[in-house]
Amino acid sequence: MATATTTVPSAGPVTGSRSFISRLRDGDEIARLVTFIFAGSVVLITLLLVFELWRESYLPRHKFGFGFFVTSVWDPIFDKFGALPFIYGTVVTAGVALLIAVPLGIGAAIFLAELAPARVSDTLQFFIDLLAAVPSVIYGLLGVFVVIPMMRQYIQPALKSSLGFLPFFQGPAYGVGFLTAGIVLAIMVIPYIISVSREVLISVPRDQREAALALGATRWESTWKVVLPFARTGIMGSIFLALARALGETMAVTMVIGNTPTISASLFSPGYSIAAVIANEFTEATGDLYLQSLIELGLVLFLLTFLLNGVARLLIVVTSQRGSGMGQA
Amino acid sequence: MSNRLRWRKFVSHFMLTMTGLCALVAVAVLFFILGYLVYHGGASVSWNFFTKLPAPVGETGGGMANAIVGSAKLLLLACLLGVPIGFFGAIYLAEFSGGPIAFVVRYAADLLNGVPSIVIGIFAYGLVVLPFKHFSTLAGGFALGLMMIPITLRSTEEFLRAVPRALREGAMALGASQWKTIASVVVPAAYRGILTAILLAFARVAGETAPLLFTALGNRFWSPGWSQPTASLPVMIFTYAIAPYDDWHRQAWAAGLVLLGLILITNIVARVILSRGIAVPRT
Numbered sequence: 001m002a003t004a005t006t007t008v009p010s011a012g013p014v015t016g017s018r019s020f021i022s023r024l025r026d027g028d029e030i031a032r033l034v035t036f037i038f039a040g041s042v043v044l045i046t047l048l049l050v051f052e053l054w055r056e057s058y059l060p061r062h063k064f065g066f067g068f069f070v071t072s073v074w075d076p077i078f079d080k081f082g083a084l085p086f087i088y089g090t091v092v093t094a095g096v097a098l099l100i101a102v103p104l105g106i107g108a109a110i111f112l113a114e115l116a117p118a119r120v121s122d123t124l125q126f127f128i129d130l131l132a133a134v135p136s137v138i139y140g141l142l143g144v145f146v147v148i149p150m151m152r153q154y155i156q157p158a159l160k161s162s163l164g165f166l167p168f169f170q171g172p173a174y175g176v177g178f179l180t181a182g183i184v185l186a187i188m189v190i191p192y193i194i195s196v197s198r199e200v201l202i203s204v205p206r207d208q209r210e211a212a213l214a215l216g217a218t219r220w221e222s223t224w225k226v227v228l229p230f231a232r233t234g235i236m237g238s239i240f241l242a243l244a245r246a247l248g249e250t251m252a253v254t255m256v257i258g259n260t261p262t263i264s265a266s267l268f269s270p271g272y273s274i275a276a277v278i279a280n281e282f283t284e285a286t287g288d289l290y291l292q293s294l295i296e297l298g299l300v301l302f303l304l305t306f307l308l309n310g311v312a313r314l315l316i317v318v319t320s321q322r323g324s325g326m327g328q329a
Numbered sequence: 330m331s332n333r334l335r336w337r338k339f340v341s342h343f344m345l346t347m348t349g350l351c352a353l354v355a356v357a358v359l360f361f362i363l364g365y366l367v368y369h370g371g372a373s374v375s376w377n378f379f380t381k382l383p384a385p386v387g388e389t390g391g392g393m394a395n396a397i398v399g400s401a402k403l404l405l406l407a408c409l410l411g412v413p414i415g416f417f418g419a420i421y422l423a424e425f426s427g428g429p430i431a432f433v434v435r436y437a438a439d440l441l442n443g444v445p446s447i448v449i450g451i452f453a454y455g456l457v458v459l460p461f462k463h464f465s466t467l468a469g470g471f472a473l474g475l476m477m478i479p480i481t482l483r484s485t486e487e488f489l490r491a492v493p494r495a496l497r498e499g500a501m502a503l504g505a506s507q508w509k510t511i512a513s514v515v516v517p518a519a520y521r522g523i524l525t526a527i528l529l530a531f532a533r534v535a536g537e538t539a540p541l542l543f544t545a546l547g548n549r550f551w552s553p554g555w556s557q558p559t560a561s562l563p564v565m566i567f568t569y570a571i572a573p574y575d576d577w578h579r580q581a582w583a584a585g586l587v588l589l590g591l592i593l594i595t596n597i598v599a600r601v602i603l604s605r606g607i608a609v610p611r612t
Contacts, residue, residue, distance in 0.1 A: 134359075
């Protein structure tokens, strides 16, 4: 995985002590320069992206200021733009997704890392990797034609009759809405949680398990009380990674969330998310303020995922180093 | 055996069975998706689907030939942008650099990798669509290419690093210059890994929809050249799925099946290539 990379110290660059002139003559310096330009362009592109988002969201940043994030009126006709319903929808759907995906994903990762024989584990992991490769528009397609009807006919009525006294499960069952989007998102992020958590769990030193078992712990007790706490930070990393994916996910959410800017405690209510509103309204945005408000939403999304990915990477690196270094001591 | 111990053993068995169930559910989702697409899409994939233009609204029939060609063009552009930058950038990271510059490049690549695809779309819109004042194949390909860069770069770098140092030293001891060593020893030794990296990056962007929405836009007809809006399979699936026509839904299923087939096959091929290789980095 590109996210959990560590450097391999044995195979670094072999730069001898030859003089600059001879390196130049051999073409080494030219090759170095050419590849440097390619590598440098990655940095340039990234900087340009941040700059573009910042510059192109100038108008709403100055007109609305912080109020952009706390007002809930989204009215292109009167040029009033508040992002609250979209932020709310994004957070709620991602929250629902994690509530479902975290137990399932970690459970599956435990099975793959602790119980399954290596062959079975690798085969299942292969399928999980394929699942992670399924594009989001396909999840959206299945969301529209499978999940939405199922929610409307069975799941939402059932939740309403059993847990209807809670504010989360009230109102008419449209099929679309926060809950549906959350469920589809959960299905989409489970593979990420499984893959990263499995690797983290596998990197837990074997003697930790053996010590627990030798003290008379059952298999589950050694997993729950020893292995999981050891791998805790790395698993947190996988959750943050999943959260970042869920927040930025566009197509599947757009197709099932209902696309109505509402703030409602009920998960049955149709809603909207940041990514979905950008996807739906970007090409139709008339007027600079409208377009730039959408771009500012993009900036918000960028910053959120940037922070979450940063934290996730840190947590995963910390754990894998602990697993391979300190654990052996 | 005391009750307490029996209880602990029961909990252990129960919870471990539950974890097995979790794994089963997760994998079952894949087969459910595949089965459903084959069941619904299989019936609608026909010769017409690959050769005809979309029928006018209201008429049944027609196909997605323009979207298939459009996707191919977009992906070609994406590879032209993403593969060279990713590949040569990775050579710089793995072979020429080790200091703070490499750190900055890696950091930027990881950052770019985490950017939500819809934000990539906004960026491509501002950089390519606005100056040309036109939605175009070019803009869409640019957006997809951007997404390919970090994936290709980071995995290629890992595979290059996995090439044993002794191979490099052997070549240099024979008097080869550094770039000669890279070109004739290091890259060939890592080529399976590099190919895998490129294929996986390709598969990843082949299904991307969000960055195309306001760069390549969409088109119900052929898109000549590179500067016109173009149809693409993922965007077609999106627009057809949320449209109210039954015939369009059938076509969306067919397009979904074709797209997923392409992506899964690319993934499997990539992994088969890798599994036969020698130099595999520690993942």
